[in-house]
Amino acid sequence: MKRIVPSRALSADIICMLLILLFVYAAINKVMEFAEFQAQIGKSPLIMHHSSWVSWLVPSAELTISAMLLLPKFRIVGTLLAFMLMLIFTLYIAFILTLSPYVPCSCGGILNTLGWTEHLIFNLIFTLVALLGVFVIDTESQNIPLIDNTQPTRYKVQL
Amino acid sequence: MNIKKRVYAVLICTIASVSIIVTLYATSPISKGIYRGTFIRTFVKGKLQRENALDVGVNSFYLSGFDHDRVYLGNLTAPFHLLSVSNTLNDSTHNKLEVHLDSVESFQRFRLTIDSPYFYLTHGGMPEYLRGVIGEWKATRYIGIERDYSAEAFPVGPNSLILRSLNTATKSYELAKKSSSGLMFNLNLINKQIDGIFCSDGKLVIDKATHQVIYIHYYRNELIVCDTLLNLKFRGHTIDTFSRAQLKIAKLGGDGKSMISEPPRQININAAAFNNVLYIHSNILSFEEDMHDFITKSVVDMYDLRDGQYLESFYIPDYEDIKVSSFIVSEDKIFAIHGKYIVSYLLPMN
Numbered sequence: 080m081k082r083i084v085p086s087r088a089l090s091a092d093i094i095c096m097l098l099i100l101l102f103v104y105a106a107i108n109k110v111m112e113f114a115e116f117q118a119q120i121g122k123s124p125l126i127m128h129h130s131s132w133v134s135w136l137v138p139s140a141e142l143t144i145s146a147m148l149l150l151p152k153f154r155i156v157g158t159l160l161a162f163m164l165m166l167i168f169t170l171y172i173a174f175i176l177t178l179s180p181y182v183p184c185s186c187g188g189i190l191n192t193l194g195w196t197e198h199l200i201f202n203l204i205f206t207l208v209a210l211l212g213v214f215v216i217d218t219e220s221q222n223i224p225l226i227d228n229t230q231p232t233r234y235k236v237q238l
Numbered sequence: 239m240n241i242k243k244r245v246y247a248v249l250i251c252t253i254a255s256v257s258i259i260v261t262l263y264a265t266s267p268i269s270k271g272i273y274r275g276t277f278i279r280t281f282v283k284g285k286l287q288r289e290n291a292l293d294v295g296v297n298s299f300y301l302s303g304f305d306h307d308r309v310y311l312g313n314l315t316a317p318f319h320l321l322s323v324s325n326t327l328n329d330s331t332h333n334k335l336e337v338h339l340d341s342v343e344s345f346q347r348f349r350l351t352i353d354s355p356y357f358y359l360t361h362g363g364m365p366e367y368l369r370g371v372i373g374e375w376k377a378t379r380y381i382g383i384e385r386d387y388s389a390e391a392f393p394v395g396p397n398s399l400i401l402r403s404l405n406t407a408t409k410s411y412e413l414a415k416k417s418s419s420g421l422m423f424n425l426n427l428i429n430k431q432i433d434g435i436f437c438s439d440g441k442l443v444i445d446k447a448t449h450q451v452i453y454i455h456y457y458r459n460e461l462i463v464c465d466t467l468l469n470l471k472f473r474g475h476t477i478d479t480f481s482r483a484q485l486k487i488a489k490l491g492g493d494g495k496s497m498i499s500e501p502p503r504q505i506n507i508n509a510a511a512f513n514n515v516l517y518i519h520s521n522i523l524s525f526e527e528d529m530h531d532f533i534t535k536s537v538v539d540m541y542d543l544r545d546g547q548y549l550e551s552f553y554i555p556d557y558e559d560i561k562v563s564s565f566i567v568s569e570d571k572i573f574a575i576h577g578k579y580i581v582s583y584l585l586p587m588n
Contacts, residue, residue, distance in 0.1 A: 121559075122530055125262045131559070155244070163251040170259045179268070213244055 087215050094212035095148040098161045101205060106141035109134075124179050125171065140164055158212035165206040172199045267533050272523050273503070277477045279524040279539065279551040282586040286552050289571065289582040290327040297577045301566045303352025305372065309566075309573050310357070311580065312350030317359070320350060320375065325571065327582050335359070336376040342366060353393045353446065360391035360399070367391060367399065367416075381416060389414070392444050392451075394466040400451050402442050404435065411438045413453065415468050424468040428453065437483035445511035450543060452516055454509045457483035461516070463543060474546025477539060478522040480505050507536075512567040515549070516541040519562070536562045550586075557581050 109116045113134070121130035144164060147157030176195055193201060299311040299321060311321040318335040337359065339345070344363060351358045352372065359368040359377050368377040381397070389403030398417035405412050410430040414423045431437040440455040450471070453462040459476040475481070480503070508519040518539050523532045535553035542549055554562045560577035567573075572583040 122534075124268045124530070124533075125259070125266050127266060127533065128559070129262070129265075159244075159247050159251055162248065163255050166252060166255040167258055170255060171262075174259060174263065178263075210248065213248055214241070 087217055091154070091212065091216045094158070094208055094215065095154060098158070098205070098209060098212065099145045099148050102141040102145045102161070106138040106145070109138045109141075123175070125174060154216050155213065158209055158216060162206060162209035162213060165202055165209050169199065169202040169206050172202060268529075272529060272532070274527075275478050275522045275524050277479060277524050279477070279527060279537070282550045282552045284586070286554060286572075286586060287584040288557075289584055291557060291579050291581040292323060292327040292330065293579055294321060294323075294330070295578055299575065299578075299580070301564055301573055301575060301580075302350040302357070303354075304566065304568050304573065305352065305354035309580070310350070310352045310372075315346065317346055317348040317350070320357070323580060325568070325573075325582070327580060333375050335370070337368065338376075338378060339366070339368075349390075351391075351393055353395075356393070356396060358391070358393045358399075362390050369396075381418065390442070391416070392442055394444055394449070394451065398466070400442065400444070400466070400468070402453075409435055411435075411440070413442075413451075413464075413468055415466075422468070424464075424470075427462050427464065427468065427470060431458065431483050441506070441509045443509050443511045443516075445514065445516075445543060447513040448543065450511070450514075452509070452511055452543065454506050454516075454518060455483075456504050456506055459505060461518075461541070461546070463546065472546055474541065476506060476518060476520065476541070477524075477548045478505050478520065480522075508564055510565055510567045510572075511543060513569070514543040515567075516543050517565070517567055517572075519554075519565070538565075552586050554583065 117130055117134040120126045120134055123130075126133050140160075141164070144157055144160045147153035147160065150157075172195060176199065294311070296313075296315075298314040298316075300314060302310045302312045302320075304310065304325065307325055309323045309325055309327075311323065313319045313321070318337050320333045320335055321330055322333060323330045335350075335357075342348075342361065342364060345361075347362045347364075348359045348366070348368075349362065351360065355372055356369050357372055357375075357377070359370075360366065367379065367381045369380040370377040381399070389401035391399045391401050393399050394415075395417075398415060401414045401416055401421075402411060403414070404410070408430075411428050412423060412425055413427050414421055416422075428438045428440075437457055438455070439457065440453050443452050443454070444450070444466075445452065449466045451464045451466055451468065453464075454476075455461070457480075459478050459480045461474045461476060463471045463474060465471060504521050506518050507521050510517045518541065519536050520539050523529065524537075527537075531553060535555045537551055537553055539551045540549040541547065554565070554572070554574060556562075557574075557576040557579055560579065562574045562576050562581075565572050565574040567585065570585050572585055574581045574583065
């Protein structure tokens with residue numbers, strides 16, 4: 080019986096895809112309801128006075144990292160930055176849950192339905208996914224473009 | 239990139255992430271810890287209605303006063319420059335004050351006050367008192383120099399001023415009235431508690447509608463209400479519980495100079511009065527008050543000037559993310575300075 084085992088390259092692709100999906104979705108969500116997003120983070124005890132530039136920086140960072148993950152040359156840096164961004168989000172939520180004197184309302188989009196604890200777990204998982212990404216991306220496989228289908232040898236088929 | 243390098247990179251990213259969150263926390267107002275009082279505020283129904291806002295370009299303008307249809311602003315860096323704004327904030331005119339002075343040191347200390355039909359220029363460091371008519375904008379000396387007594391001055395009539403100054407001998411602030419008949423002190427009004435300089439510091443406001451002089455302590459909850467002859471009417475208290483100034487004073491060296499060694503717990507930030515109502519911008523969060531509201535807005539407590547009773551409170555929200563720095567109150571409006579903006583609000587009914 081033939082069994083398809085995901086290779087390192089395939090795992091790297093899947094991880095990048097997941098991160099791109101999350102970041103692009105999150106960024107579009109923020110940009111579409113920018114005023115609302117800005118108002119909400121302005122209420123956060125940590126951001127408050129920084130809300131004007133943070134509200135621009137977060138979606139730009141999400142889109143830039145997504146673009147990096149698409150470009151083979153920048154994939155490792157991309158996953159590193161994705162890890163860093165997810166870790167910042169995770170620490171931020173951990174802070175809100177533990178040290179903040181009051182809990183502001185949650186982020187927009189589909190994540191809005193999540194409570195803060197669920198949100199923390201969700202972010203923690205994605206932080207680990209990004210961390211995994213940093214280590215599974217092959218230096219060689221970086222040369223293989225993600226969207227290039229002309230190189231079918233990327234996926235090993237084991238017997 | 240080999241594995242070792244990636245491990246290092248991950249470590250650096252982790253440290254960076256933690257530092258970013260720590261920096262955000264350190265610069266956030268909550269890291270300082272906000273003291274919560276045990277007193278309770280009652281808020282007026284509904285939000286404060288903003289009427290209009292005007293960008294005056296720079297943040298050095300301050301409110302000097304108003305007459306029936308205009309508000310006047312002085313400028314800290316250009317003391318002989320006056321900005322006159324209609325009370326709907328729809329038009330503004332810049333005026334240059336004509337001032338005849340032989341020689342005055344640090345002329346930037348002149349402050350402009352409006353008390354219709356006159357405008358006044360007073361110098362905090364020298365006994366210079368100038369007066370002119372609104373519209374003519376020519377200032378001339380009007381009260382003679384009796385002695386070398388200089389102070390912050392507040393006009394209470396065409397020929398009289400209330401003076402507040404720091405007495406360097408007793409190290410306490412004191413109030414005096416200056417008029418054409420001379421200088422008269424009332425030294426029993428302000429009592430010092432700790433060092434004098436900080437614990438007796440406060441804001442002096444004049445209720446022009448009812449001719450009262452009110453002194454609000456910055457670092458304790460006392461307010462002193464007098465008539466314009468400086469006769470004490472009563473001593474009142476703001477709703478917080480700081481009857482003694484919460485200061486730790488460090489003496490510097492042998493010259494007797496003192497400095498506040500910890501961030502002072504200023505309880506009253508600013509004040510204004512009109513028509514028997516005193517408005518105090520308080521710095522103390524009340525029991526059960528929403529902390530986020532308190533951080534992003536400025537709370538103003540109203541008191542009845544006939545008996546000192548607390549009435550109600552309302553918030554002045556930040557405008558363009560800038561806190562209100564000072565405000566004055568007229569018959570039906572509040573004029574507030576938020577950085578380079580002057581903003582008018584409709585006075586909440588109480």
